[in-house]
Amino acid sequence: MALAKRAPAGAGGVKSGLRERKKQKTRESIQRAALRLFVKQGYDETTIEQIAAVAEISPSTFFNYFPTKEDVVLFDAYDPMAIRMFLERPKDEPLNVVVRRVLEELAEVFQRDEDVILARGRLFLEVPELRARMWEETERTLVIINQLLAERTGRRPDDFELRVTARLMTAAMMEAALEWMRSNGRRGLVELSKRALDVVDSGAQLSRLTRDQPRTSLNSSQVM
Secondary structure, rough: OOOOOOOOOOOOHHHHHHHHHHHHHHHHHHHHHHHHHHHHHHHOOHHHHHHHHHHOOOOOHHHHHHOOOHHHOOOOOHHHHHHHEEEEEEEEHHHHHHHEEEEEHHHHHHOHHHHHHHHHHHHHHHHHHHHHHHHHHHHHHHHHHHHHHHHHHHHOOOOOOHHHHHHHHHHHHHHHHHHHHHHHOOOOOOHHHHHHHHHOOOOOOHHHHHHOOOOOOOHHHHHO
């Protein structure tokens, strides 16, 4: 299954691309307005009418872009970027290198939008209905990764090893994001993601985990 549709050549394709970019910017603007309100006064206390007023649109325009209030939090502007970057990598580049290069390309965007990503993450963890939807989004991410791997490797999307790899990658990225949120953004999201992928790349060796001694934190008496 193709993951990225290329616009047809000519004026029609250019106009279509411009319209889509304009819609994307509007979605991002509405989301930012909503997140500011959620942070300021709470998710449940914020109405769609309030979001529309801050975003300087009508409530009906809000619904043109988002079916529900939940969806304004769920909207992820980075998936299309990551897919495009992945598909544009050289065909002879090893898969593990491809994934890390895409993360490195996204680093600047993640740093720029850190407040947005953190606000979304906290809402996913704190709001029960969003937490339930988060698992749906995780499965959607799994499908995307599975399709990307299939297209890159030439394997069938239902290939067992491919599906296991896609699920491991999805879990690794999720755990990296959770660790990043726990640190309140102090630890780099891209570096944590690359570290999580290193675990996947090494085969997630269970024997090594069982042999490792538990880490202990230093207290003041242990510091020289």
